[in-house]
Amino acid sequence: MRILVSGATGIVGRHVVEQLVRAGVSVRALTRRPAAAKLPPEVEVVQGDLTEPATVAAALEGIERVYLFSVDESARAVVALAERAGVRRAVVLSAASVTAGLHTNPVEQAVEESGMEWTHVRPCGFMTNMLQIWAPSIRAERVVRYPFADEPMNLIHEADIAAVAVAALLEDGHHGRAYTLTGPGLVTVREQVAAIAQALGEEVRYEEVTRERARELMKAQGGFAAESADLMLGFVEYGGDTPEGGGYAEQDWSALMRIWPDVEQVTGRPPRTYAEWARDHLADFS
Known part of the structure; x- marks a missing residue:
């Protein structure tokens, strides 16, 4: 299994990459600046920008599952490319404000309307x-x-956000779920x-x-x-x-001031x- 991690050098994406590597998974990391990525040597680092979907097409080849950083304006184009490439599962980094009904997330909507399995990860404020x-x-x-x-x-600790995303990428049973994550x-x-x-x-x-x-x-x-x-x-x-x-x-x-149980329910341990x-x-x- 090969997983594409978008936003791979970001606050959460870097943790997703490292946790997948520790799990023994083949990781392809998408970043705008591969030379500055500083990711583990096992990781295949490729150049691409979610705001320019054409640059992502090659990175999706041979990918079964994808971690999607939210980029609203190109959401549908990126999800369509993933579907055409044969990606079967998408985990979306979203926000707890979606749970609270304060706004919608176009990436969430796009993957829900696709043929892929999907999970939404909705953290509150980052520590x-x-x-x-x-x-x-x-x-x-x-x-x-x-x-x-x-x-x-x-x-919430960024490593806990990544842990929930990694569980949804690797394990079955998370399809159709939206996890709201708090400390x-x-x-x-x-x-x-x-x-x-x-x-x-x-x-x-x-x-x-x-x-x-x-x-x-x-x-x-x-x-x-x-x-x-x-x-x-x-x-x-x-x-x-x-x-x-x-x-x-x-x-x-x-809803944003509640302590949600989702981190522990997914990972089996309390949040940091x-x-x-x-x-x-x-x-x-x-």
């Missing part, structure tokens, strides 16, 4: 979302400046900073700042922090709605804690 935002100030000053000190967040409990910003400090064995100060000040800091930081500042701090919402203008602000977000995530990323903060 690693704050890594690029907090790591520079932790490394330089041992401080985190961010708002929302004691607001609970529902977060073992809600965690606040203050608790996250404390867990990072404990992993480092050093004090990491937490300074609560306003949303406006946090946006200034993130915009000045550049890169992912600058690009995601307005969304992560609530100045805009998914789809570009503003909180004052309706849209997602009027929706019921309660934030403290475990902090230890796994110790080098990023050192």
